[in-house]
Amino acid sequence: MSTLTELRSTAPWLVHVSTDIVVFGIWQDQLQVLLRRHPPRAGRDAPWALPGGYVGPVEHLDRSAEHTLAQQTGINDVYIEQLYTFGRPDRHPASRVITVAYFALIPPQRVKDISIRPTPEVRWYPIECLPVLYLDHNEIIGLARQRLIAKLNYSTIAFQLLATEFTLSELQRVYETIMNEKADKRNFRKRILALECVEDTGKKFRHGCHRPAALYRQKSPGVVQYIK
Amino acid sequence: MSTLTELRSTAPWLVHVSTDIVVFGIWQDQLQVLLRRHPPRAGRDAPWALPGGYVGPVEHLDRSAEHTLAQQTGINDVYIEQLYTFGRPDRHPASRVITVAYFALIPPQRVKDISIRPTPEVRWYPIECLPVLYLDHNEIIGLARQRLIAKLNYSTIAFQLLATEFTLSELQRVYETIMNEKADKRNFRKRILALECVEDTGKKFRHGCHRPAALYRQKSPGVVQYIK
């Protein structure tokens, strides 16, 4: 048995644990990821990174992710779920840092708030044009994207990327943007309505010089259910 | 901003990180979980727990899980994947311990090896009759079981619970045992053969006073592929 094994089994080593959050939003028909400078206030030489920070001593992991997100980006009270834990021993140059990655989904209004007033510290990047990020954050985003695509097909997670009231065309654009392929309008609407998880609000959404669209809402707002 | 927040964001707190492994095997047509006494050699008063231990200072999380499993149970070189990270601040009474849970699947011969020679330290329990376990280990097993059931339906993970050569009836029993429902023999075989991931070895398996069964093998042994 190796010395390393002995160490591992007998000594409870202490390590740093962080959470990093992949925040997705849709803006201008592109899937966007929210990035921040790391470290903050280091200016243009600092690499872009995922929002994230160390887990506090008596803080639940989920709370840490939510709290860090709120603190660094002002975003709170959104859909967030644990993604995967990354623990390559050499992933951080200075010390052993294991990170529990999360992903979050943001409705358009809040995407817009940041998008129209980007700061030098925090901004959206289209997922297709990400810069080289801090540590393994590109890898984390890749996995989050895979998970998001998978969940579109077996859950009602897409509603988390829309306002509480939305048109079916907006919903379809969410699917098309993430899956990166066009869907048939009639079949798409049939499929969504067959889920019986949305209802017509009776309201109309006027948007341009064409027929206004019916506004729908989730029957159980905020609930992500598994389908099929 | 709370004091807690200040602490979290400014001080990289050190915590203990462990891995715990939910080992599944099928034995006597029951889904079984491998448990060990915690702490070892503490006798009958010690609670049963998942195999698991602290992550070493320069050890990859995945390696830690594999290594711990080998050390505590003698099992190595099996299918293992990361499940979820549990981080309630009060989950461990003595100190802050975050655990990265894994699950592993074991072929029947190796289940048998342990099953016919259980020790006071390590043994299988049918998932339907688990004792109350150490910390949140019952919860971890519950999640692992959910994941296993889900993956049966969109991947070829079931083969990991069989020897390299197996009969289609054995495969069907794996599905039935885990899903806890009977399947139609003809439909099951059609479905598996349609995947085109198994091939007839030409060999027969004689087992009782009845017609011998054809032995199949995976076309890509050991590979778990996603289907549908």
Add this chain to the structure above:
DNA sequence: GCAAAAGTGTTGGAGATACACCCATGA
């Protein structure tokens, strides 16, 4: 010959796909 598991096809229904035109509005 009998008990026990292996092996094998067909049919009907549900759900998915393909496909094209009219509607309501603002300019």
Add this chain to the structure above:
DNA sequence: TCATGGGTGTATCTCCAACACTTTTGC
């Protein structure tokens, strides 16, 4: 009146579920 996106139905196909009898072997 025209440009723009909203809204609708049908025919076909594919996949899944239901279902029962013959085969091969050991005893």
